[in-house]
Amino acid sequence: MSEHSLEIRDLHARIADGEEILKGVDLVVPRGEVHALMGPNGSGKSTLAKVMAGDPQYEVTGGDVLIDGESILEMEPDERARAGLYLAFQYPVEVPGVSIANFLRLALNARREEGDEIGVMEFYTKLQRAVKALDWDESIIERNLHEGFSGGEKKRSEILQLLVLESRYAILDETDSGLDVDALKVVAKGVNAARGPEFGALVITHYQRLLNYIVPDKVHVMAAGRIVKQGPKELAMELDTRGYDWIRVEAGLAPVGDDEHAPRVGA
Amino acid sequence: MAQLKDNAAVTEAAVDALIARFEEPAWLAEERRAALRTYAATPHPTNRDEVWRYTQLERFAIDGLELVDGPLDASVVDRVSMRLTDSDAEAAMVIKNGEVVQRAGSVGERGVVFTDLRTAVREHEALVREHLYTVVNATMSKAAALDAALWTNGTFLYVPRDVEVALPLGTFTTADRGGLSAGRTLIVVDVNAKVTFVDEYTSEPLGERLAHHAATEIVLKDGAKLRYVSLQNWSREVVQQNKIRARLARDARLESLTVSLGGDAARAEVEVDLEGPGSESEMLGLYFADEGQHYNQYTLQHHATDHALSDLLFKGALRDASTAVYSGVIVVDPGAQKTDAYQTNRNLLLDDESEAVSIPQLEIQANDVKCSHGSTTGPVPEDQRFYLMSRGLRPEVAEHVLVTGFLYEVMSRVTLPKVSEYVERVVQAKLGVPGVKEKL
Numbered sequence: 278m279s280e281h282s283l284e285i286r287d288l289h290a291r292i293a294d295g296e297e298i299l300k301g302v303d304l305v306v307p308r309g310e311v312h313a314l315m316g317p318n319g320s321g322k323s324t325l326a327k328v329m330a331g332d333p334q335y336e337v338t339g340g341d342v343l344i345d346g347e348s349i350l351e352m353e354p355d356e357r358a359r360a361g362l363y364l365a366f367q368y369p370v371e372v373p374g375v376s377i378a379n380f381l382r383l384a385l386n387a388r389r390e391e392g393d394e395i396g397v398m399e400f401y402t403k404l405q406r407a408v409k410a411l412d413w414d415e416s417i418i419e420r421n422l423h424e425g426f427s428g429g430e431k432k433r434s435e436i437l438q439l440l441v442l443e444s445r446y447a448i449l450d451e452t453d454s455g456l457d458v459d460a461l462k463v464v465a466k467g468v469n470a471a472r473g474p475e476f477g478a479l480v481i482t483h484y485q486r487l488l489n490y491i492v493p494d495k496v497h498v499m500a501a502g503r504i505v506k507q508g509p510k511e512l513a514m515e516l517d518t519r520g521y522d523w524i525r526v527e528a529g530l531a532p533v534g535d536d537e538h539a540p541r542v543g544a
Numbered sequence: 545m546a547q548l549k550d551n552a553a554v555t556e557a558a559v560d561a562l563i564a565r566f567e568e569p570a571w572l573a574e575e576r577r578a579a580l581r582t583y584a585a586t587p588h589p590t591n592r593d594e595v596w597r598y599t600q601l602e603r604f605a606i607d608g609l610e611l612v613d614g615p616l617d618a619s620v621v622d623r624v625s626m627r628l629t630d631s632d633a634e635a636a637m638v639i640k641n642g643e644v645v646q647r648a649g650s651v652g653e654r655g656v657v658f659t660d661l662r663t664a665v666r667e668h669e670a671l672v673r674e675h676l677y678t679v680v681n682a683t684m685s686k687a688a689a690l691d692a693a694l695w696t697n698g699t700f701l702y703v704p705r706d707v708e709v710a711l712p713l714g715t716f717t718t719a720d721r722g723g724l725s726a727g728r729t730l731i732v733v734d735v736n737a738k739v740t741f742v743d744e745y746t747s748e749p750l751g752e753r754l755a756h757h758a759a760t761e762i763v764l765k766d767g768a769k770l771r772y773v774s775l776q777n778w779s780r781e782v783v784q785q786n787k788i789r790a791r792l793a794r795d796a797r798l799e800s801l802t803v804s805l806g807g808d809a810a811r812a813e814v815e816v817d818l819e820g821p822g823s824e825s826e827m828l829g830l831y832f833a834d835e836g837q838h839y840n841q842y843t844l845q846h847h848a849t850d851h852a853l854s855d856l857l858f859k860g861a862l863r864d865a866s867t868a869v870y871s872g873v874i875v876v877d878p879g880a881q882k883t884d885a886y887q888t889n890r891n892l893l894l895d896d897e898s899e900a901v902s903i904p905q906l907e908i909q910a911n912d913v914k915c916s917h918g919s920t921t922g923p924v925p926e927d928q929r930f931y932l933m934s935r936g937l938r939p940e941v942a943e944h945v946l947v948t949g950f951l952y953e954v955m956s957r958v959t960l961p962k963v964s965e966y967v968e969r970v971v972q973a974k975l976g977v978p979g980v981k982e983k984l
Contacts, residue, residue: 295753330930330934331930352802353933354930355933355935358933358936363934366934369925369929369931370950372928372931372952373949373953374945374950374951374952374956380932380945383941387936387937442936
């Protein structure tokens with residue numbers, strides 16, 4: 278399995294010199310599958326995403342992360358990206374002065390040998406295809422990276438980049454939060470366009486809603502820095518109606534009663 | 545503490561020699577001699593002076609340098625001729641060590657005078673006499689006095705009433721030898737006239753030290769509009785001190801951009817006197833210091849009248865143990881009500897060895913004004929760097945993108961594509977972007 282998968286083994290991590298947030302995460306996403314990672318606020322989902330991408334503000338204290346059997350923990354963030362990992366940020370950063378087109382060209386060329394830069398036609402064909410898949414206007418590629426973008430536009434940009442860069446594995450960190458249903462459908466359409474035997478994804482979400490549009494092969498539930506439950510896609514619905522406390526209790530943790538979307542009608 | 549010393553070549557005899565060589569009229573001769581007396585009576589700046597407090601004064605030393613009395617030859621180096629070819633200027637001039645070595649294009653608009661200052665003294669004496677030394681004069685500083693006494697040439701630009709010059713005009717000031725030199729720019733834009741002028745300073749490596757002094761006097765009459773760019777990209781043996789000052793009459797508008805990229809050390813003083821209600825001054829500055837360069841920027845936004853606006857943004861990046869000092873003051877005179885004055889300085893430190901000092905100041909003596917000032921100095925935001933790297937960009941490429949983006953805020957406000965392209969190219973060459981060489 279490990280030869281064609283994104284694998285997390287007993288991963289421990291903390292904010293540099295701070296409290297441990299990940300307390301032994303085990304999770305495998307085989308290539309060709311899309312898994313959902315759910316869990317209450319503060320369970321460590323976003324930390325897991327950032328640690329995997331190599332965010333320097335976190336420190337790994339144990340365990341491993343492997344892409345197709347190769348450990349990536351010693352790699353710099355850019356090396357991990359070139360090894361095939363993509364993180365769609367929960368809060369995409371604004372970078373003034375660089376257009377989306379130029380930025381993506383740099384990102385694609387970073388994956389190629391010097392002297393073998395991507396051709397203009399090939400690049401624009403790729404870019405236009407991705408823009409189209411997201412029902413976006415072509416002028417977007419000339420805008421500066423996230424400068425003046427709405428929350429929804431930023432999320433859409435993350436998916437656009439995912440489509441253009443064609444990474445083998447993607448982690449989507451709450452890409453759905455803050456989106457209305459129409460924007461959600463567009464994002465889902467983009468992710469579904471990337472789906473295939475050569476692509477694996479871990480979709481982190483707080484809400485079951487996204488999973489109506491991106492149907493997961495498996496659902497993992499995280500609480501207090503560990504995966505506490507795994508199950509089929511139906512588990513997501515159950516979480517949406519029952520909240521997370523029962524999971525905590527099952528896992529031997531104290532219920533906290535903070536399920537902001539606990540039993541709710543018509544979710 | 546560094547103590548600057550006199551230069552033995554700066555003498556009455558040297559000034560008299562200039563006057564004789566240029567066959568100057570008596571009034572100008574007297575101005576030069578008076579400036580020299582002022583120079584002699586003015587002490588050298590020290591770090592005890594507030595506006596020089598953090599300046600590495602010894603880097604601006606002039607003692608021991610010979611006065612430059614012309615270029616070695618009249619050739620125009622590739623660096624300059626390529627810039628001329630690539631320029632979108634309507635007319636341009638190349639002044640090398642005080643001599644005009646090339647003129648390109650001509651100004652089509654009626655009555656516009658665009659020539660070198662020495663020629664202007666002969667051919668447009670009344671105009672020059674009326675305005676020369678009225679904005680920058682010898683009493684303002686030791687360096688200003690030196691320039692007033694010893695300038696050898698420069699630009700004279702006069703745009704008559706109601707004339708709008710469509711395309712930019714420009715002067716390349718260059719050198720082929722070291723020593724002590726001084727140049728001067730005088731720009732007079734008459735009532736409701738409009739023009740863009742670019743002063744560019746550049747040279748090939750000289751192999752010896754050059755201390756260049758520059759003074760730029762700008763007179764904007766009622767409703768006059770000027771975009772002025774001062775672009776310093778000297779070779780690394782050059783130190784430059786430049787005082788740019790403008791007087792703005794009613795409803796005049798100045799858009800200035802001061803760029804420091806070259807030289808070993810450079811001090812740019814950018815000062816405006818807002819003397820007429822409705823006048824506006826946009827003041828942009830950009831610098832990128834590497835390999836130990838030392839940049840000094842001093843700015844003055846002097847609101848002498850009511851209902852005027854000044855908006856200043858100076859941004860700089862530093863690396864390789866470079867240093868920069870920004871010191872700026874907004875002065876609002878009594879009675880200058882309804883003033884809008886803004887001042888921002890931001891520094892991006894690309895390593896731990898570089899250092900930037902930022903000293904914004906306000907002196908406000910009116911009570912109905914809108915003023916703000918602010919400064920930030922810090923490293924590249926870690927979240928931006930991580931984001932770019934998470935897309936596969938190597939650390940050095942991520943840095944290029946972030947520096948370009950940081951400086952972009954300034955360049956995006958300048959609507960001169962050729963200037964922007966050139967600045968971007970020099971910045972990229974300094975960053976070591978593969979395949980980018982500064983010389984086109």
